[in-house]
Amino acid sequence: MNFPSKLIENAVEEISKLPGIGKKTALRLALHLLKRDEKQTLSLSEALVAMRSKTRYCRQCHNISDDELCGICTGNRREQGVICVVEDTRDVLAIENTSQYKGLYHVLGGIISPLEGVGPNDLNIESLVQRISGNTEVKEVILGLSPTMEGDTTAFYLTKRLKPFDVKITTIARGIPIGGDLEYADEITLGRSIVSRIVFE
Amino acid sequence: MNFPSKLIENAVEEISKLPGIGKKTALRLALHLLKRDEKQTLSLSEALVAMRSKTRYCRQCHNISDDELCGICTGNRREQGVICVVEDTRDVLAIENTSQYKGLYHVLGGIISPLEGVGPNDLNIESLVQRISGNTEVKEVILGLSPTMEGDTTAFYLTKRLKPFDVKITTIARGIPIGGDLEYADEITLGRSIVSRIVFE
Numbered sequence A, B: 001m002n003f004p005s006k007l008i009e010n011a012v013e014e015i016s017k018l019p020g021i022g023k024k025t026a027l028r029l030a031l032h033l034l035k036r037d038e039k040q041t042l043s044l045s046e047a048l049v050a051m052r053s054k055t056r057y058c059r060q061c062h063n064i065s066d067d068e069l070c071g072i073c074t075g076n077r078r079e080q081g082v083i084c085v086v087e088d089t090r091d092v093l094a095i096e097n098t099s100q101y102k103g104l105y106h107v108l109g110g111i112i113s114p115l116e117g118v119g120p121n122d123l124n125i126e127s128l129v130q131r132i133s134g135n136t137e138v139k140e141v142i143l144g145l146s147p148t149m150e151g152d153t154t155a156f157y158l159t160k161r162l163k164p165f166d167v168k169i170t171t172i173a174r175g176i177p178i179g180g181d182l183e184y185a186d187e188i189t190l191g192r193s194i195v196s197r198i199v200f201e
Helices: A006-015 A023-035 A038-054 A089-098 A126-133 A149-162 A187-195 B006-015 B023-035 B038-054 B089-098 B126-133 B149-162 B187-195
Strands: A082-086 A104-107 A140-143 A168-171 B082-086 B104-107 B140-143 B168-171
Touching (some): A038 B038, A082 A126, A089 A104, A089 B023, A104 A126, A126 A149, A140 A149, A149 A168, B006 B023, B082 B089, B126 B149, B140 B149, B149 B168
Parallel strands (some): B082 B140
16 A cells, blocks of 8 residues: 555554554554544554553463552452452453452463464463462352463363362353254364253252 | 543543544553553643644635645646535545646535534635635636535535625536446445436446
């Protein structure tokens, strides 16, 4: 693409570094900002810089937090005996939105992926081990990881690391999604949902 | 959504003001920036602010430009007698990419849309009339507008405004897209493509 100005080209270049945004979309966004009031661009850019430079992470669970400890870790209505291990903050938000979970979290900050060069040492795994070894109150660790190759690898590794401790290790159920059509479910999911069938209430 | 921090919430709020980006995508983009080097966020934000505050528009055709007159208006290989009227810069880029057009442009900066409150006075129409009235060199005005309700309204208005001048007014051809399947073309397009059939070369 031949951009009409160097400034636009730079902006498009930077915007299209974001995931899922190609050159065409980036140009659309840039031209949109050009049409709007300059204030909008300024407040967008300030919000991004403030977020990037000032965001803190909870000392205990590594979730994004305004303070040293996050609202969930300090929440006095949360069950202190259950820790749900998740990949990132988005998963915490997703689980919180269900209103079905009252325990604590542990955010790994990624998932073991040899293909992308992410090993156990790049994730918050050591601090999870410390957190559990120093606290007999923790009775259960739920592995809230995606049922993918990487998720399973990470789950396998975590199970091995947590074996020495007296905690129950569980994983979120895999099965047919609610509202999903049995006919269209893939064989592996359907097979697993039969093997791990549950008592009908 | 309950965001884990005020900073994230602000950033998501600002990002989701962009067209076609909802809260979920905005959060994904924000978390992506958090994972990357701080430099990336800084250069993104600088590029946006620089673009918004420093971008200039060509005095003659209103296309985005680094100088007072854009590269197309000053290009000495361009036909000075043809002006293609388009909605915005993206259309200029799209037509330039075809390498089929060697004339000049006139960027309206929008399209007449009563529903969105955009009237003729909000667009660069007066300057087009001036440009043509003061220049007998211009022989043809091509209306390069989308074949939508708004595009047709704008084309109709422009035709009326340009009637007093000795210029040929043409419009880009409407018809079946190349590679398109006749069977799946809508009736209006197919009907028009029969009425405006062209001599087979």
